Amino acid sequence: MPMRERFVTRILLMTAGLIIWAAHLGFVYGLNALACTFDFARLELFGMALNTLTIGVVTLIALGAELLVLSFAVAGRGAMGFGGEEQLRFMGPITATLAGLSAVAVLWQGLPVLVVPACTGAGG
Amino acid sequence: MFTGGALIFLLVIGLTVLTIILPQERRRWLAQQNVVIAGGIVFPVAVLSLLLGYGFFVTRGHVGAEEPTLRIEVIGEQWWWRVRYLDESGGVRFATANEIRVPAGEPVEFILKSADVIHSFWVPSLAGKLDMVPGKVNTYTFSADKPGVYRGQCAEYCGAQHALMAFYLVAMEPGSFDAWAAGQADPAWDRVAAELKYGRDLFIANGCGACHTVRGTPATGDLGPDLTHVGGRLSIGAGTLPTNIGTLAGWISSTQHVKPGVSMPSFGNLESRDLRAIAAYLESLE
Amino acid sequence: MVAFSHLSLASQERDRPRFQLLQLLRGKGIERPRRSTVGLHHWQLSVAGSIGLGTRRAEYPFGQVPAPDTGDCLANGTAGKPLLFAATRSRISSAVHSLFGFCNVYVLLMPIVLAACNDADAPEEQRVLEGDAEAGRAAIAEVECGVCHRIPGVAGANGIVGPPLDSFGRRQLIAGVLPNRPGVLVRWVSDAPSLVPNTGMPQMPLDKKQARDVAAYLYTLR
Amino acid sequence: MTQTDNRTERAAPDRELPNSTPRPEGELEELERVWKPPSGWNYITVVNNTYIGVFYVGTAFLFFILAGVLALIMRTQLAVPENDLVGEDLYNQLFTMHGTIMMFLFAVPAVEAMGVYLLPNMQAARDLPFPRLSAYAFWAYFVGGLVFFSSIFFGLAPKGGWFMYPPLTSYEFSPGINADFWLLGIGFIEISAIAGAIEIIVGVLRTRAPGQSLDKLPIYAWTMLIFAGMIVFAFPAVILATALLELERAFQWPFFVAEKGGSPLLWQHLFWFFGHPEVYIIFLPAAGFVSMIIPTVAQTPLVAYRLVVVALLATGFFSFGLWVHHMFTTGLPQLSLSFFSAASMAVSIPSGIQVFAWIATLAAGRIRLNTPALFVLGFLFTFVLGGLTGVMVAMVPFDWQVHDTYFVVAHFHYVLFGGMVFPLFAAFYYWIPTASARPLSERLGRWVFGLIFIGFNTAFFPMHITGLIGMPRRVYTYPAELGWNTLNMISTVGAFMIAAGVLLFLVDLIRNFRPFTNKSPGNVWNAGTLEWLPSGNYQTRSIPIVTSREPLWDQPNLPEDVEAGRYFLPGAPTGGRETIVTSPINATPQYVVQMPGPSWPTVLAAVFTAAFFLGLTVKLVIPAVICGLLAIAMVMLWLWDTDPGPTVDQVDIGGGLRLPAYVTGPSSHSWWAMVVLILVGGTLFTTLIFSYFFLWTVNPGAWPPGSVELPSLGWPAVAAALYASSSGAIWLASGFLKRRKRNGPWWSVRLLLLVAFPLMAGGLAVDLFGQWQTGLRPEEHSYGAVVYTVIGVQGLYVVALTLMAFYTIARSLAGMLDGVRRVTFDNTMLFWHYMTAQGLVGLAVIHFFPRLIG
Incomplete structure (x- = not known):
């Protein structure tokens, strides 16, 4: 029986960027939905709307995480646990590219909070 | 947006055509991973970022409407x-x-x-x-x-x-508009013409008031449209027919044929003269 | 005569006055026009007939007495036009009566006039009316005659309230009561109750021109 | 990833071949005997993927034609304004059925069926790992689908639109059984799709040619892996949605009734959480076809293979972030819409990557404009256009204008017809030589392409304009004066052109398609992947070692060596059907799996399952229950001989490799399938918990509603203890089982299973009774409805586990369970622990959350 491949770990690592993206989307969507339902969107902290601030901070954290995955995949190959050299050559760049794409997607998801009001429905 | 879309479309199709018609050595530059990165990642990220930003501002524009009058x-x-x-x-x-x-x-x-x-x-x-x-x-x-x-x-x-x-x-x-609104707020016109009075009586006698309101008459139903000024509207049957005495009569007589499934039954039992009279009455409610 | 006899079936309540027109027709005993009659075409007779009818006063159920409208027969008579256009819907001035003379003259002249200006393939009735069938179809669509009638060639005209108008150009009777003649038809489409007071068909918002157009279209349905 | 990379891999020296020739006499005959499909009446019990795959694709194509005919009727109706060819009732059934059939009975099954047919061939496996499951999925779909379709002949077809929005589809506004046909029929076909997806995931990951590691996997296998993964996470949402709506219709549990605390938007969330990924579920395999066909027609490897894999993975994820995209006009907060607008943009990047990878590949090679190539080019043209309009509708303000208009109809036909039907036709022309004694006609093929391509654009391009000038979708008639007439007439003409093209394709099929003959025209396109190896019912004579992505191009003499039996497993050493199971990343051979052959119970189980659901639909409850029980019995019968145990200890597959013929535990393919099934269950439960919270946000001040008391905490505590102890009993039993070798006394294991069952059932009963005694009733408010649904889902698992427990006991009584031969027990155990975990989460949410917010 050959050495165990740690398939689940590797797949999770490979798609880590996308998983962070999904978590970010779930969080900001959920938060905004709750903020509008329970009307705490207007609460303010340091002069900024609370949920705007939270979404902004969470976006920054998610971006940081994406960059972390990216830099790990690019530089710290050994630490990624990809196993053999061949798999590393294949999965490492995929991990990095996915993290990069996810970072763009997270950024896009985070930006509207600066422009679009939180709770108004369509057409005002 | 349409122009941009058309340009991108032409670009992609143009490149595809090039890959088919150009001799191999003149299209080799296309056959590399950098082209995929440029065309498939860098270009869309740039274009979509702009588009998305524009979209957010347009969206906001929709929100910040003035106070309604x-x-x-x-x-x-x-x-x-x-x-x-x-x-x-x-x-x-x-x-x-x-x-x-x-x-x-x-x-x-x-x-x-x-x-x-x-x-x-x-x-x-x-x-x-x-x-x-x-x-x-x-x-x-x-x-x-x-x-x-x-x-x-x-x-x-x-x-x-x-x-x-x-x-x-x-x-x-x-x-x-103000004049119209004032008129709408008034109850239904009560015309003296015998034919119209006859039509109004039939309207009430046939139970139309169970579903329809004609303000100023005993008809106060709430299930169907308010008909107080129906004659002045452009259409009946929710945009189905232009309002005229003929369409009113046809509608009343055969709603289930004109618009099958509507809540209003076909009043096919109305005699021709009565049907005409009710239609005339409704048409007069301007 | 024979042609009218079945109409009595439609009369469910004879004690009401609504079949007066029918009685009237019977009493007068208008001949059913026949092609063979002294070289006159049936439309000529029928127009004359409608004029004759129009002078009788049918009792309107609501007490109003609509004046007869006969203008259509002189559709292309320049002298008649101003007056005719002044006469809107069905309630027109009795001045029209004075036009009868002209009417008859024009009617007799018409074959000549029309032969000069119309394409010979079209049914005669259309020529007489000088209506524009295509405009008529548009008018039918606009006022939605189709809500009550099935009318070939008009989108969505599949009504079931009134009779279907297939082959209308070959129908012998209008509403089962009146002879299917251009003059009658033109008046019928805009003001049916003045001809048959108990009809379900109301006065329709068609002006003279439109009425002629509509009639012209209906005559294309052969 | 680069060209050079690929070349180095290709240059790898050939290893010495595992088996020597000549092969022993009778080996090939034995292989043929083992894999021969049954004859006579038993023919329909066939399970070989090459047969089931063809039946499956054929049935899917039949539904394409049927739904296409419905579309033609609709197009004829709309050719002229105010037409009365069909009335509103039939028309509304037509478009509902057209959409439903195209999505659920054509598109998903078609690509899944292509996977069943192609994957083992591409991976040089003898069959998919669960052949009877494929057969079951096919027959259930075949019977259920045909009955579902025939509902339109009786005027009983659903008419709520293919996304069936309540309240229109609920009991109040859709009395009668039309909507039930949709809910039960489709819910059940989804289950069949999930069965197929589990099969495909395990098949792609575990039954590959040795050496076909993840980086050498054909792109098509990647797409199918992601396709199946997406099904696992998307379909449970719609299964839950249909279950909730059916509960509402049948028992008035108010999930979607606003007056009783429900919300119509809950349906939309659940439906589109499935519905948007669904589009990509359909598109990805089709993109896989394209990524296979383009390298062949250009005779060069795919450029940027790794980026294409990136694109596929990214699509698989991003497409789940788009569901609100379909709800832009429901009045949700602007900012929420913006998030999804952003995600909609993100998902278009992977498509861009793929498009440019295809263009680069075409540029690298020299295209031969044969019929598959034409269809692929047609696909590129159409799909790019559809993708661009897709970006447009992702813009919130633009969507407000075109949502639910013919613009959207045009858009999604460009994406779906362009993105899936064109590639499917390309795939038909491309792969039919592997299935048929003759390829299809190139001459007819060009005509087919021309008619479909021109017809398609004639039909659908004008719809963009029709929509922009205001024509809404789903109208059975339209007024003449709005300026839509000419455009609609053009569209209708185009639709008939498509029909002519499809008809011509059928002519081509009748003339040239000769399946199941074991004769083959060979590698007609000079393709590079394994499905073009010479094959029989047993697939390839021997299972090759793969050292490149296009082995047929890079490994000289591969076809000859494979056919001569010089590679692995050239015979049937266990005397039955078997294939090599490999490790998921490096594709190292791990063991030889013995696979079941044809069986009647599989077919009957499918028929009875279909009958069960259809019986419920038409309210024949007692016959339905009988069919349901028969279906369960048949499933057990079919499973009975699928755990053969180690009939032989080890199998020599050649090259000195001796593999075990039986494994248990985490490296067993069966274990993997159970894990995937649990993922399905977990997703279903997660969406149910989402529904719970969503309904709470609809009733923020009344959760639970005013008059309802929460049960005291003793109830959930006892229930949790019972669940946990039942799992503990199973855990103990597992330990006892491990210590036994063979044929020892099994009473400890049996007893523990017998004890675990009442503990589990007791947990459920306590939980249920705890709620009931407070007076909470499911039909009064959405709170009660969702609480009882959480318990109900748990109840379903308890029932399933009861059956599994008794099945396991029965196997132990029959002497078919021991410390080695324990796959059955392991599966039961895994599922059992999952049930306990889910029960505990459910209890925690239902009992603690209201206290937390109260």
Whole structure:
């Protein structure tokens, strides 16, 4: 029986960027939905709307995480646990590219909070 | 956006054609991973970022509408529109149906509700659509800049007669709008003509008042459209037919044929003369 | 005569006055026009007939007495036009009566006039009316005659309230009561109750021109 | 990833071949005998993927034609304004059925069926790991689908639109059984799709040619892996949605009734959480076809293979972030819409990557404009256009204008017809030589392409304009004076052109398609992947070692060596059907799996399952229950001989490799399938918990509603203890089982299973009774409805586990369970622990959350 491949770990690592993206989307969507339902969107902290601030901070954290995955995949190959050299050559760049794409997607998801009001429905 | 889309489309198709017609050595530059990165990642990220940013600002533009000068509650029902003009305190000034008149150039807030299933309120020439969802109140503020008649249509499939659920939005000069609104608030005209009185009596005697209201008469039903000024509306059957005595008569006599499934039964039992009289009466309610 | 006899079946309540027109027709005993009659075409007789009818006053159920409207027969008579256009819907001035003379003259002249200006393939009735069938179809669509009638060639005209109008150009009777003649038809489409007071068909918002157009279209349905 | 990379891999020296020739006499005959499909009446019990795959694709194509005919009727109706060819009732059934059939009975099954047919061939496996499951999925779909379709002949077809929005589809506004046909019929076909997806995931990951590691996997296998993964996470949402709506219709549990605390938007969330990924579920395999066909027609490897894999993975994820995209006009907060607008933009990047990878590949090679190539080019043209309009509708303000208009109809036909049907036709022309004794006609093929391509654009391009000038979708008639007439007439003409093209394709099929003959025209396109190896019912004579992505191009003599039996497993050493199971990343051979052959119970189980659901639909409850029980019995019968145990100890597959013929535990393919099934269950439960919270946000001040008291905490405590102890009993039993070798006394294991069952059932009963005694009733308010549904889902698992427990006991009584031969027990155990975990989460949410917010 050959050495165990740690398939689940590797797949999770490979798609880590996308998983962070999904978590970010779930969080900001959920938060905004709750903020509008329970009307705490207007609460303010340091002069900024609370949920705007939270979404902004969470976006920054998610971006940081994406960059972390990216830099790990690019530089710290050994630490990624990809196993053999061949798999590393294949999965490492995929991990990095996915993290990069996810970072763009997270950024896009985070930006509207600066422009679009939180709770108004369509057409005002 | 369409131009940009067309350009991108032409670019992609053009490149594909090039790969087929160019000799191999002149298209080798296309056959590398960097082209995929440039065309598949860098280019779309740049274009989409711009587009998305633009979209956010347009979205915000839609939100920051001015204070409305008029508030109209529109309730989608299978398959017609109940329209209520509200006063400052939110009370109902008057009700009408399947036709919305607004003063041109003034922002109007539409308060959109549903009485049964999901409908969607849409006047294509004036604004995008917004759904009417049971248990939810959506509001939408927009204005019609130029006087005119704009057709509206239910945009969310709502059952058998979704296709025949339209309305007209009439933008009027503010002055004539006020006159119209005042007229609408009045009860139904009571004409002296014998024929019309005869028609009105038949309207009541046939039980039309169980579902319809004609203010100023014993007809106070709330299930169907308010008919107090039906003769002055552009259409009957929710944009299905133009209002004239003939269509009114045909509608009353064969609703289930003209618009199968509507709540109103066909009054095919009415005698020809009576049918005509009721139609004439309704036509006179301007 | 024979042609009218079945109409009595339609009369469910004879004690009411609504079949007066029918009685009237019977009493007068108008001959059913026949092609063979002294070289006159049936439309000529029928127009004359409609004029004759129009002078009788049918009792309107609501007490109003609509004046007869006969203008259509002189459709292309320049002298008649101003007056005719003044006469809207069915309630027109009795001045029209004075036109009868002209009418008859024009009617007799018409074959000559029309032969000069119309394409010979078209049914004669259309030529007489000088209506524009295409405009008629548009008018039918606009006022939605189709809500009550099935009308070939008009989108969505599949009503079941009134009779279907297939082959209308070959129908012998209008509403089962009146002879199917251009003059009658033109008046019928805009003001049916003045001809048959108990009809379900109301006065329709068609002006003279439109009425002629509509009639012209109906005659294309052969 | 780069060209050079690929070349180095290709240059790898050939290893010495595992088996020597000549092969022993009778080996090939034995292989043929083992894999021969049954004859006579038993023919329909066939399970070989090459047969089931062809039946499956054929049935899917039949539904394409049927739904296409419905579309033609609709187009004829709309050709002229105010037409009365069909009335509103029939028309509304037509478009509902057209959409439903195209999505659920054509598109998903078609690509899944292509996977069943192609994957083992591409991976040089003898069959998919669960052949009877494929057969079951096919027959259930075949019977259920045909009955579902025939509802339109009786005017009983659903008419709520293919996304069936309540309240229109609920009991109040859709009395009668039309909507039930949709809910039960489709819910059940989804289950069949999930069965297929589990099969495909395990098949792609575990039954590959040795050496076909993840980086050498054909792109098509990647797409199918992601396709199946997406099904696992998307379909449970719609299964839950249909279950909730059916509960509402049948028992008035008010999930979607606004007056009783429900929300119509809950349906939309659940439906589109499935519905948007669904589009990509359909598109990805089709993109896989394209990524296979383009390298062949250009005779060069795919450029940027790794980026294409990136694109596929990214699509698989991003497409789940788009569901609100379909709800832009429902009046949700602007900012929420913006998030989804952003995600909609993000998902278009992977498509861009793929498009440019295809262009680069075409540029690298020299295209031969044969029929598959034409269809692929047609696909590129159409799909790019559809993708661009897709970006447009992702813009919120633009969507407000075109949502629910013919613009959207045009858009999604460009994406779906362009993105899936064109590639499917390309795939038909491309792969039919592997299935048929004759390839299809190139001459007819060009005509087919021309008619379909021109017809398609004639039909659908004008719809963009029709929509922009205001024509809403789903209208059975339209007024003449709105300026839509000419455009609609053009569209209708185009639709008939498509029909002519499809008809011509059928002619081509009748003339040239000769399946199941074991004769083959060979590698007609000079393709590079394994499905073009010479094959028989047993697939390839021997299972090759793969050292490149296009082994047929890079490994000289591969076809000859494979056919001569010089590679692995050239015979049937266990005397039955078997294939090599490999490790998921490096594709190292791990063991030889013995696979079941044809069986009647599989077919009957499918028929009875279909009958059960259809019986419920038409309210024949007692016959339905009988069929349901028979279906369960048949499933057990079919499973009975699928755990053969180690009949032989080890199998020599050649090259000195001796593999075990039986494994248990985490490296067993069966274990993997159970894990995937649990993922399905977990997703279903997660969406149910989402529904719970969503309904709470609809009733923020009344959760639970005013008059309802929460049960005291003793109830959930006892229930949790019972669940946990039942799992503990199973855990103990597992330990006892491990210590036994063979044929020892099994009473400890049996007793523990017998004890675990009442503990589990007791947990459920306590939980249920705890709620009931407070007076909470499901039909009064959405709170009660969702609480009882959480318990009900748990109840379903308890029932399933009861059956599994008794099945396991029965196997132990029959002497078919021991410390080695324990796959059955392991599966039961895994599922049992999952049930306990889910029960505990459910209890925690239902009992603690209201206290937390109260």
